Amino acid sequence: MMAVAVREKTPAQPSQERHQGRITSRETVAHKYLVDVLSGLRFLHSHGIAHRDVSLENILLRNGCAVLADFGLCVPELSSVSTSSLSRASWNHRTTAGAFCCDETVGKDYYMAPEIVARERYDPRRADIWATGIAFFILWHFRL
Secondary structure (H helix, E strand, O other): OOOOOOOOOOOOEEHHHHOOOOOOOHHHHHHHHHHHHHHHHHHHHHOOEEOOOOOHHHEEEEOOEEEEOOOOOOEEOHHHOOOOOOOHHHOOEEEEOOEEEEOOOOOOHHHOOHHHHOOOOEOHHHHHHHHHHHHHHHHHHOOO
């Protein structure tokens, strides 16, 4: 069995660029985008995949919806990967006592969870949620 990432060819643009103009009721719009992104993360996480690079640059807008992009740093939870097709030693994360852990420092500095900055082992799904919070804090509190 082999995991394959498929993406739709989309004319979407990074949300950072889209928000450079003034938007009326930007909190309402940002909230809708937050729900969209969290829905995408829920889908990934429910399939044992962590994004590890959530940022405004990797959230695209298409037809009024926010979608996650750039899956280059995604990592699967070992328990969800077929060991017949992958060597466990090739992955820099492990499942320990039910926890999905990484020790690799990846992602954009401004969006990194404190445990990543401290170079501690971390749950990449929780780090995805942290980075999402940072992205939407920026949308809610700053005019881009």
